[in-house]
Amino acid sequence: MALAVLAAPALARSARAGAHAVAGSVRHAQVKPIVKLKAKPRVRLAKRKDVSGRKAASRHRASAPRQVTLAALRSSAVLILDPAAHKVLYQKNADAVMPIASLTKLMTALVVIGAGQDLGEMLTVSDADVDRLKYSSSRLKVGTRLTRSGMLHIALMSSENRAASALGRHYPGGTPALVRAMNAKARELGMGRTRFVEPTGLSSLNVSTPEDLAKLVLAAQREPLIRRYSTDRDHTIAQGRQSTRYRNSNRLIASPGWQIGTQKTGYISEAGRCMVLHAKVKGRAVVMVFLDSQGKFSRASDANQVRAWLVRARR
Template identity: 55%
Template sequence: MAQFVTRSVVTAVAPLMVAASLLLSPGARAAADPCKVNAKSAACKAAQAKTAPKQTTTTTVTKSTTTAKSGSKTTVAKTQSKTTTVAKKSASGKTSTTTRKETVADTTTKSGKKVVSHATSTTRSKVSAAAAPATTSAQAAALRSSVAYVQDLATSTVLFSKNEDTIRPIASISKLMTALVVVDANQPMDDMLEVTDDDIDRLRHAASRLPVGSRLSRADMLHVALMSSENRAAHALGRYYPGGMPAFVKAMNAKARELGMMDTHFVEPTGLSSENVSSPRDLVRLLRAASQRPLIHRYTTDTEYDVDMGRGQMRTFRNTNALVRSADWDIKVSKTGFINEAGECLVMLAHIQGRDLAIVLLDSQGKYSRIADAVRIRKFVQNEVAMM
């Protein structure tokens, strides 16, 4: 019975409340929402002031008096300058600043003539909210690579970093240093080198498309070592170095020290050994040096290359980085790598949003994960530039 009475009262009262609201006097409605009655009223302006974004106003007044004598005339000038700066923060987090400068010059000559001039200038600027950190935890978590590092080569600004202090095996990224040593040695690039039993991988038994007995020019050996990551080609380049393999490995480590790569160490030229290690910062130095050798730029970014294997047999080698075949990527230097200890690796020097960026991705899990991570990295950078 009590419930029935309550419902009846509510049902009866509700229409009466609606009707009463419609019968409110203009004064009552103005009190409820003054802007609906008169947008220019003082009450409306007061209500808007309560909801407006906070702003900070700074006013500076400067006065000066100058007396100048010229011949028989004396001029007295009084100048008053007022500068008002209003900083207003919007709900989106952006700050707009308006600076208004008013200058009044009151000049009186000896003859008693008074001249007053007034000038006003207003400057407005918008500043984005404080820049976000180079890398957010969400961005880092989105990557399959345990190590990621992006640096602007022109300014040395780090745009993205994840475990940047890690020293890890770098697999076939080592071949970039192999190429630096070969190119800087200035050995004849048309010399013919032969693949022998010494070049067979007995550590991991990796496959090769260069059978024992293959004879290629030094240039072709370097080409397929960089573009297709041919281990036998890289090993042969080391063997044919003056002094043999020991001298070549010594030259690799000396070149690393020369470039300031203090976290880097090499034991062989292919990257098959997990003892070839480096850090993201060191690999940026390696990318920078490699980009300055036109031959390395060309060989690492070729999409494919036909090699004369002798007896009229041609063999096509392709780039291990699929991104060099993508029209929307502008890549200057590229190298991939993989061994179990290193995971999937990729280093690139790419032109993105008008900037040359060194990208280092190490220990990525999954066959195509390093490529997907590179695409994610580019999107992060593009979004950051768009927010500037």
């Protein structure tokens, strides 16, 4: 900022007096940084004790949390759907074809239940049910006998691979016939980018998209047995003289903030961590699909972020 100079008339009686008159006539303007000028109103607003100031500050704080996005989600592909309104609320790579791991078991259960087989029939775990693709561990021993209902229960709740394999072997026509039925059911549901090659999800060739999986979740939600088994917190089975307690593979089931109707989790290295949910948030049904989430707890974290986002949106 320039300094303004006002010159007094040259009426001095001597050179010294004239010099003093000119020097006394100069006014110096003060220059203040722009940053300080902007900072002052904020400080006064925070400290102001009058009612209008408190209300203004309160409105500012209340509006800030609404500026939330889902950019921090760690899943590579996501779909959030309002099925009642047939409206996509959020999507990221929703048409990407990806391995789906044990989400496969939802279709396995849907087809087995739809076949009308006797749920009380005893099925035996055999050596053929041992995983020789990923060499994953299992708590279900070879030789254990469970009802078809029991196999469905631990396959859906705790993602027991040997149980899903046994269900396939005891399907009319065996596992190949079950896989054909699973692919036929996918076509019937309009899952055009989905393919199954086996009933457990251990193969990375079992693929789908978030859009297709949302259709599978809606179909599974209509089956009471799938709703019940997939959301049980724990279940104990007898293996000879010993008992084995299974817990739900989805940590959100134990969370009091969630109201989940159907769920399934999955993991193989090619698929990352996956999860599908049919839940209610603030009284509204919502389908959530998360594929290829990186990190042990990332899929649950993503779901919690989406739930918080939906809650804020309903205020």
